[in-house]
Amino acid sequence: MLSKDEIIDILTDESKTEWLFSLADKVRKDNVGDEVHLRGLIEFSNICKQQCKYCGLRSPNKQIERYRLSEDEIIGCAENAINLGYKTLVLQSGEDDYYTVDKMVTIISEIKKYNVALTLSLGEKSYEEYKAYKEAGADRYLIRIETANKNLYRKMHPNMDYNNRIRCLKDLRELGYEVGTGCLVGLPEQTIEDLANDIIFFKEIEADMIGIGPLITHPQTPLKDEHNGSFWLALKVMALTRIMLPDINIPATTAMETLNPNGRLIALQSGANVVMPNVTATEYRPKYEIYPNKICINDNPDKCRGCISGKIMSIGRKVADTDGQSKHYSKNIK
Numbered sequence: 001m002l003s004k005d006e007i008i009d010i011l012t013d014e015s016k017t018e019w020l021f022s023l024a025d026k027v028r029k030d031n032v033g034d035e036v037h038l039r040g041l042i043e044f045s046n047i048c049k050q051q052c053k054y055c056g057l058r059s060p061n062k063q064i065e066r067y068r069l070s071e072d073e074i075i076g077c078a079e080n081a082i083n084l085g086y087k088t089l090v091l092q093s094g095e096d097d098y099y100t101v102d103k104m105v106t107i108i109s110e111i112k113k114y115n116v117a118l119t120l121s122l123g124e125k126s127y128e129e130y131k132a133y134k135e136a137g138a139d140r141y142l143i144r145i146e147t148a149n150k151n152l153y154r155k156m157h158p159n160m161d162y163n164n165r166i167r168c169l170k171d172l173r174e175l176g177y178e179v180g181t182g183c184l185v186g187l188p189e190q191t192i193e194d195l196a197n198d199i200i201f202f203k204e205i206e207a208d209m210i211g212i213g214p215l216i217t218h219p220q221t222p223l224k225d226e227h228n229g230s231f232w233l234a235l236k237v238m239a240l241t242r243i244m245l246p247d248i249n250i251p252a253t254t255a256m257e258t259l260n261p262n263g264r265l266i267a268l269q270s271g272a273n274v275v276m277p278n279v280t281a282t283e284y285r286p287k288y289e290i291y292p293n294k295i296c297i298n299d300n301p302d303k304c305r306g307c308i309s310g311k312i313m314s315i316g317r318k319v320a321d322t323d324g325q326s327k328h329y330s331k332n333i334k
């Protein structure tokens with residue numbers, strides 16, 4: 001295990017970069033193997049009541065065309081993905097109160113009639129809501145802390161509370177979910193020490209999955225004049241996370257591919273073992289614009305699965321045919 005000073009040193013010292021990526025690749029291979037798990041991502045609503053400063057879906061953004069899928073459309077999208085071979089689906093949205101507990105419970109239980117693992121990424125909810133989703137069959141939940149620096153968190157999330165984000169993570173753990181979190185790399189004023197603290201935070205809360213991506217500035221947000229995050233720095237944070245948390249699941253994130261045309265393959269060779277291809281219908285893809293220039297917005301679910309599978313095989317890895325439960329979860333938590 002690395003100390004905070006060692007993490008900072010590795011993040012700063014350019015001469016250690018290659019060593020870091022190959023060590024993370026080895027730790028990945030030794031602990032979670034060569035299989036890559038595909039998660040079918042359904043972006044079912046871009047309506048959001050929050051105002052995260054970096055995100056294009058923030059409620060004050062009036063230029064974006066909003067959409068929400070009906071319950072039947074979400075279930076149909078899930079069935080399509082299941083027919084394509086997905087063993088895990090992820091339902092993601094803005095914080096949209098249209099989807100009451102009753103509606104979510106119906107969607108979850110309908111999807112869970114099929115033999116798939118179900119991950120939710122709906123933002124901050126109450127303990128009771130998380131409990132109802134779990135009882136309906138949801139297996140996993142993703143909610144990034146975004147940054148473990150409380151001051152920076154406050155600046156980036158007007159009207160939100162860092163402690164509530166932590167409460168969410170604790171509730172999800174207590175309810176028996178496989179818990180995923182993660183951070184953005186390249187937020188304004190974020191330091192290397194902040195990133196080291198993020199990695200230590202992931203370790204402390206014993207996360208089962210960690211998603212890390214560079215900030216990509218959106219023109220219709222208050223961060224429009226800031227710089228994008230660095231692909232390579234995000235990759236280093238991801239590689240260090242693999243070394244610190246050897247048996248978790250780590251996605252090669254879409255934001256990485258947005259900044260580098262080979263971003264996901266490079267990430268898979270630097271510690272990642274998961275990819276989350278989009279399975280949302282083509283017509284909605286451009287509207288889920290959390291950041292600009294998202295990849296694959298003109299593609300369809302079938303094409304995305306074929307494309308990423310080919311890429312995975314091209315680097316000598318294989319696409320898993322299981323639901324890819326986090327080894328960290330099955331060993332320690334379950």
Ligand code: SAH
Nearest residue numbers: 054055093094122123144214215216290291
């Ligand atoms: N409403 C859900 C899902 C948010 S979208 C929730 O609150 O968890 C999923 C992730 O996209 C966010 O956690 C955030 O880290 C990332 N994201 C949002 N805007 C971004 C941007 N401009 N650049 C890069 N990633 C972004």
